[in-house]
Amino acid sequence: MNAPNERSAELAGIGEARLRKEDARFIQGKGNYVDDIKLPGMLFLDVVRSPLAHARIKRIDTSKAKAIPGVLAVLTAEDLKPLKLHWMPTLAGDVQAVLADDKVCFQMQEVAVVVADDRYIAADGVEAVEVEYEELPALVDAKAALAPDAPVIREDIADRSEGAHGPRSHPNHIFTWEAGDRAAADAAFAAAEVTVAQDMLYPRVHPCPLETCGCVASFDPVRGELTTWMTSQAPHIVRTVVGLLSGLPESKIRIISPDIGGGFGNKVGVYPGYVCAIVASIVLGRPVKWIEDRIENISTTAFARDYHMSGELAATRDGRITGMRVKVIADHGAFNSHAQPTKWPAGLFSICSGSYDIPAAYARVDGVYTNKAPGGVAYRCSFRVTEAVYVIERLIDVLAQKLSIDKAEIRRRNFIHREQFPYTSAFGWQYDSGDYERGLQKVLEAVDYEALRAEQAAKRADPDCPTLMGIGICTFTEIVGAGPSKACDVLGVGMFDSCEIRVHPDGSAIARMGTINQGQGHPTTYAQIIATELGIPSDRITIEEGDTSTAPYGLGTYGSRSTPVGGAATAMAARKVHAKARKIAASLLEVGEADLEWEIDRFQVRGDPERAKTMKEIAWAAYQHAPSGEEHGLEASYYYDPPNFTYPFGSYLAVVDIDRATGETKVRRFYALDDCGTRINPMIIEGQIHGGLTEGFAVAMGQQMPFDAQGNLLGNTLMDYFLPTAVETPHWETDFTVTPSPHHPIGAKGVAESPHVGSIPCFSNAVADAFAHLGVTHLEMPHSAYRVWRQLHASGVAL
Amino acid sequence: MSTRTVTMSVNGEQRRAEVEDRTLLIHFLREQLNLTGPHIGCETSHCGACTVDLNGVSVKSCTVLAVQCEGAEVLTVEGLAEGGVLHAVQEGFHQQHGLQCGFCTPGMLVRSYRLLQDNPDPTEEEIRAGISGNLCRCTGYQNIVKAIQYAAKRLKEAQSVSA
CATH class of the missing domain: 3.90.1170.50 (Aldehyde oxidase/xanthine dehydrogenase, a/b hammerhead)
Known part of the structure; x- marks a missing residue:
């Protein structure tokens, strides 16, 4: 018998940087798109x-x-x-x-x-x-959609005073959605020592997968x-x-x-x-x-974002946030076909209080029709979470500048502290776990934050310095893994997900899932979960998804829900198999189930480890002679309805150098620390983070879908729509902490969208920080060289 | 629509077929020869998913007519492995996690192959510039760079062994 550590390594289970099983067909041109x-x-x-x-x-x-x-x-x-x-x-x-x-x-x-x-x-x-x-006449400006003389876009429903999400006040009005406590928020603002307000546009962008x-x-x-x-x-x-x-x-x-060939919500x-x-x-x-x-x-086919946001914070003079208000005009295009859980017209936008302990908060989103393509999908994010994280992470920087408090320090003063979890936000979300100080501290030490601020101060003091240096910080919290069926459904179908596992007589296995891979590595990582749970080597487990005639019903892969929901279903299905395997082992070893203990890939008799049955032996026995009262076979399915969302978080820091002559922004350094709870495959996690950061870079620095007054989309090819090449893409540094989710069967939270959600405000914060000493609090995305160049001139610092 | 016969070598095999004058090389490869490795991701020659090797040069096969390839030698991703053994670039992409959804991968691999033929010892900057005609939406390129560096090392080792 091999030593336990060898047997454990053979499994390539949770935590192993296992190479991807699905690569073989893609590198040989044998994919099937x-x-x-x-x-x-x-x-x-x-x-x-x-x-x-x-x-x-x-x-x-x-x-x-x-x-x-x-x-x-x-x-x-x-x-x-x-x-x-x-x-x-x-x-x-x-x-x-x-x-x-x-x-x-x-x-x-x-x-x-x-x-x-x-x-x-x-x-x-x-x-x-x-x-x-x-x-x-075309209606292009969402802010003008509800004007009395605005062109009526949807004649088919123009006279309806009631929509799917409540009363409609205008033919171009889709819904008004409110969250939080307006009166409490207003009271916080009335009593505030300091307030800040900032309008910001999260522009219309497109997920643009390569296929x-x-x-x-x-x-x-x-x-x-x-x-x-x-x-x-x-x-x-x-x-x-x-x-x-x-x-x-x-x-x-x-x-x-x-x-x-990539989805990203599209x-x-x-x-x-x-x-x-x-x-x-x-x-x-x-x-x-x-x-x-x-x-x-x-x-x-399905744009994302297009949120015109007005955010406000109320605070004490020492930077403690006491209230938050956000108003949004949401441009949904000509038909409301956004892809969100059906009851959530603004998705999970009310996660916008972020990582901070804000006692009073209120948000309102008004959805309107315009003469633009329909959509409003979650582009590599959970539903409207990117917009929510952007508004709070920008606002806290605006507050820091107003109070002349360091941008790391103001975050520390407002963090939800580790001992406050599980934490209920002013919007009612129950954050499962977090340790925000630890992540931020690790990042600040890794980049030597104090030295960076000293360098920035020296450069600001030098009128001949050819660059403006900016340091951006983002300490974000996501809400992913939709979701509990009591809160989330799509057309009435609860947002559970599923897994069905069959262990074959030879001890190999197949698992079928309700999710669907688009490059996230499901065939590799789901197998690792089963390997750890059942002691079957990952290489002997086949994962199948995407065929509705063979896979169990599931809600699919978007909003980082595969690991939080599908991964949980996988672990739970495996545990049902495990429970039956225990009965078979007890029968084979002629002992009570309570006398058995599980050890990597086998049940052994407590106190007598030489008497054991491996999962492989149990699988064969399951098809040979089932113990009395048991059916033959070794399989189980599980439909997992998550008790809560998961709340991955991270601390990101960007250093940018802006050329004062050209307005070009060079990303000198980007340090991304993510906490996604239990890490199933570190290699795949790192790859997901690289990809998400690159998409975030694209959004912050170049992507937009502008329209002219007639409603013509100005730029709908890859000549105009920015997809970064290897030349523009920065080098990424990654790091992690591990704070498991207490309610997920293996403690995992989901990761692939965090880097997109977290990096975008980090870039914007870095660009704005470069101008902070000049009184600038905000620059609209995307931060193209032209726009930054205009700000250089407006601020009188162009060379 | 007028047609004509074209003859070309594709992955070392002589192929002869009737094509419309307007048939693009990518459609000829995918639909007439059933070589579905190269993909179509745009129609403006930007994404590079359709990249193949044409007479020793990387080209975007969505912007080449099949009739222009008369007598040419074409290499697609399907022709990279030899005798069932993966080419070093294919091995590198697997070992270094240089792919996710896999859609850009065939074009990226064929481009990487040509890059290393032309420059067996590229710097990171040369690799990044060398693959800048091929877009990837998943990986952020960092592991693709590592994959190509891995392949360069393997090819050099193989060369020193054979020398």
């Missing part, structure tokens, strides 16, 4: 889109397109009407036009689809469809079954939606998420292209593929 799928007789669908942001459709002439050899069908809203599929419900309680019905409400809206033998002919067909529009969205719909008219391969982060809920729309029973619908929703491909396949009886191009991706 949706556009790689090719079926006999498959057709290709392409979309006719509106060049205008707001217009009435006068006429659509499809005859020339239909005359092109190889074009099989052209569908418009008129063709979908008899099927009642020209509109579809959104996940947010609104409806969205599948194909424009009478008018278009955003540029690039879907007007018609062409189905043809191949993608080239389909594109020819799109060119040949003639659409005549009567242009209407765009797409699907292959294949309806089998003989069996009456629909199989659809789809780039979906939530295939099971898509199956339920497709069932509702099509009238087919879910048992006849199979949604398969194949390999996904692939949560149900898009018109999917619906049209499914309809076309049902109508034509042949498989139909739809793959959007990059311009379509950026222009139409």
